[in-house]
Amino acid sequence: MTVSYQAPLRDMRFVIEEWLDAPRDWQRVDAWATLDAGTVEHVLGEAARFVSEQLAPLDGPGDLEGCRFVDGQVSTPRGFRETYRAFVEGGWPTLALAEDAGGQGLPQLLDAALQEMLAAANHAWLMSPGLTHGATACLYAHGSDALKRDYLPKIASGEWLTTMCLTEPQAGSDLGLIRTRAEVDTEADADSGGYRITGSKIFITGGEHDLTDNIVHLVLARLPDAPAGTRGLSLFLVPKWIARGGVCGHEGDRERNGVHCDGIEKKMGLKASPTCAMRFEHARGWLIGEPHRGLASMFVMMNAARLQVAMQGVGHAQFAWQRASAYATERLQMRAVSAPPGTHAPAPIAAHPAMRRILMDIRTTVEGARAIGYWIAHGLDIAAHDPDPDARARAEQMAALLTPVAKAFFTAHGFACASNALQVFGGYGYIHEYGIEQTVRDSRVSMLYEGTNEIQAIDLLVRKVIGDGGERLRMLLDTLVAEADRCTAGHDSTERGPSAAYADALVAKAHVLRSMCMHVDVLSTALARDSVADAELPYRVADDYLAMLGWLLLTFAWLRTARVAHREPAHEACARDAFYAGKRAAAAYFFDYRVAEFEHRRRLVEAGLRADLPCDAALSGASDVM
């Protein structure tokens, strides 16, 4: 029994239209004044049709077929090329791109929903176009006019795909160790600004493939006079084929650049996505942005990518839920413990409480995470477009704070939900045919790339919380507490407040985090390098601190969901609407069973504040074989 992914349009629209009330904010933006719920319905409906009809059917077969590497060429699985062409022709890559850059200028919020669908339906396929947004943003912000003229339109439209060439064998999380070098191209015209790039890169997604006619690599490398470390990295555009008539291009046949794929990796998942080892041999490249400021240019890509990766976690959790709940409804095993005496007929396994616990855990995770993920995406829209400069600034600060939380927390739960969903299938879960084991394998990568989840936690605590003395965190807590106040006060007469206990639970958590802000001083001291303080302190609590914040955000998501779902129904039909009843039941489950997770992470943070870590014991003892 295989379940095919169906986009959860009802819940997506609930979040966008009711939970966020995004159309109201859109009215404040001139260009979006015509957008409304009808727009949401149309765009998401078309996206859902594309992913369910074209992408989802290739997911399982693509995993089995994988990519082939022969003589430097990479073939993607059957159907991938055609589907990619349809994706480009449908205009999906430019959905949220500014109109003056050739895009459709729609909100990022709708693109976040699209990204969630793409990841759920076929994560491996998504990997290739996954960098289009970031590369477009990077080139738009930092590229020369010539590069923008020759490359930007084809990159933005998806006609050419891009890569991000950072990692080298010795340089993973630590990009300062990059060795690839760039030298001024003495053979080129003096005014072309050309360079020659030489070095090896690994783990390059889509470094080589058969989806597009050209592949444009964005490569971090060192100029001859570069300082050591990350402040000596420059960013270069290095195309596989040098554009005809383009920058330094030839008028005649287009020129094959010195960029070679030496092989593809055997991976745990994403088997239909080629992960390439790349070799740049005296390859022609052009500088993007300032010399030695490559990392700053690259971070434009990485930040955009982090929210996309967060939405992958939501997509995986969603698909895991669909697979498991469908199986739990159809599979009959054992009598229900709640069945009347004398019942012998086997019940759907959803009747067994252990299975419902798993399903409700997944459901409350995925729906809560969706609300928060869309909230962040909507915040990016406000940050970019709101007429009020204060609102823009606040939204930008919030997005900076929340992005690492979403990336790490959602992807960890995308994988955990997939593994928990697998358990619902019993032995069938281990079999490829049922699909869920692929979700487990594919979802695992999102915890690793675009900065491991541990790197996200350091970014959150050290840079985003301690870095501004807790200012952004307090701004967030104020927002959340305002929601709680709204629930307890019930000042909106069209709303029935949910149990005040829900709001109290959120306020109590916010209070814990607020009082932890007082720890910021302690943590800051620990970070001062010339002090004798416990320098490891923030680093050993960062992961649990991020998880605390993640659970706080889910608490907020379910509190507001409960408020919206408890609204006085407009008419009788609504009152019987199973959707809202389901939301209310799920909120009750969240506040009954899942609020303990925050408390657990708090205890772990407190343990880290009290106790330091052994150094040697971590690396001896258990592996002693003598």
Added chain:
Amino acid sequence: MTVSYQAPLRDMRFVIEEWLDAPRDWQRVDAWATLDAGTVEHVLGEAARFVSEQLAPLDGPGDLEGCRFVDGQVSTPRGFRETYRAFVEGGWPTLALAEDAGGQGLPQLLDAALQEMLAAANHAWLMSPGLTHGATACLYAHGSDALKRDYLPKIASGEWLTTMCLTEPQAGSDLGLIRTRAEVDTEADADSGGYRITGSKIFITGGEHDLTDNIVHLVLARLPDAPAGTRGLSLFLVPKWIARGGVCGHEGDRERNGVHCDGIEKKMGLKASPTCAMRFEHARGWLIGEPHRGLASMFVMMNAARLQVAMQGVGHAQFAWQRASAYATERLQMRAVSAPPGTHAPAPIAAHPAMRRILMDIRTTVEGARAIGYWIAHGLDIAAHDPDPDARARAEQMAALLTPVAKAFFTAHGFACASNALQVFGGYGYIHEYGIEQTVRDSRVSMLYEGTNEIQAIDLLVRKVIGDGGERLRMLLDTLVAEADRCTAGHDSTERGPSAAYADALVAKAHVLRSMCMHVDVLSTALARDSVADAELPYRVADDYLAMLGWLLLTFAWLRTARVAHREPAHEACARDAFYAGKRAAAAYFFDYRVAEFEHRRRLVEAGLRADLPCDAALSGASDVM
């Protein structure tokens, strides 16, 4: 960088000789009076040599090569057949088999260590011989004299491999739904007791392969007059080849039985182990045990298998630790946060606190679980051999209580530790070459087979705890509290007590569980079918209840470890022994960071005692696509 598995002999001997002091108990058994630490060293040393030299090198290649299925025949990966022959010739299958059954009669405890090594070194390879113990025990207990004569010696020695044929497409956890039928073989001699078996079975490990000349299937099927449900199942021995001169055997060429393999499954992991769809077509079989009592006979196999599966979890966690700690020592990325100002050189990633948290979590899990797993195995030895009948009875009760906990808790953590270890590798963790992703995939199955972990939890709470009114649980708690008393009293003058706080932590947990025994009445009422009580109550808390008990057991393991490791060293050299220092540091980490896990599970159990579960909401809402 690939790490090859090395058996953790130092820790294994620590648990057997110091933590358990098993040789002292062996003295009470006549047949084992000559066993001592030298025996342990010799047996485990030879086992370690076999697994590291012969099995471990086939693990990664076997995963890539997989099994091949052609025309009903299955080929295992290169080297598997030769290694299996060496395993049989080395006498490893009969290590703990009674001498009068042709075995070596050594303690189960040593076999538990062997099983841990085999699973860690090559889980897929282990799958084929994994049922030898259980099949031997089953046939020994329930087989007719003729079956014992013709099959037992070859099964026990490993010359022929066995399968356990339970699952059918519609009958997984619910064996009552089995349809395979057995009829008296009217063509056979009247006194042969033969039957004809017809039906389909799935998920049959080693249903067909090229490792041995014959394969003996133990098949659950229904006789014509069988009652419905599990009380109508009978167990049959159905060989692939009918033994020459054996039961109903032919004098001439041996006879191929009507047993056919229709295919092998594509799985998440264990790719080198064939999981077969089997078809029995009028196949000749012989009854094992009484008609309709097949499940009881089969449970002899399943109980033996559950502790083996628990040890797989320990093996996976151990190997995950070895892989991750080796990588963390060698891989240099970023300066250490604790490095002096001005340091720029990248440090081993073990210097980064987030990595040490992961490593210490794994270490404290695997070493604690090993102690408990060996404790259970040692208990089985006492239950079988102690001269004191009371000691035997007590040990048997404890093993019955602890086996489901070990199976579910250790396998869940085997997988979790593997996934956490993968995180230490960053992007490399996702690449097959580094090995850890295979550990993640292979370890996942242990949570599913031999009864899913959710089934174990029901077995624990409903049958083992509520089933005897909490008697066994109280026996366990008394044992644990006695250990705590020993630590706080420090009455053994050769020992320095560890921090009394460790002991207090354990006593507090035991107290919580003891007071929860009072809930047993509530739970029992819930189980009474004619009551109007909340029948789901025990079932919705069972998983967290099992986890509570699991954490309590790890607390006990680390408490005793701390006591042993704090002993006055016999001479100066010991005082500097890094092994004991590592144990003390790991115990401190456990009591600093990990005791919160028990508390967390307690809160979840309490949530389940308070709040019931939604029925419909689990299955609607999130998947609504309209």
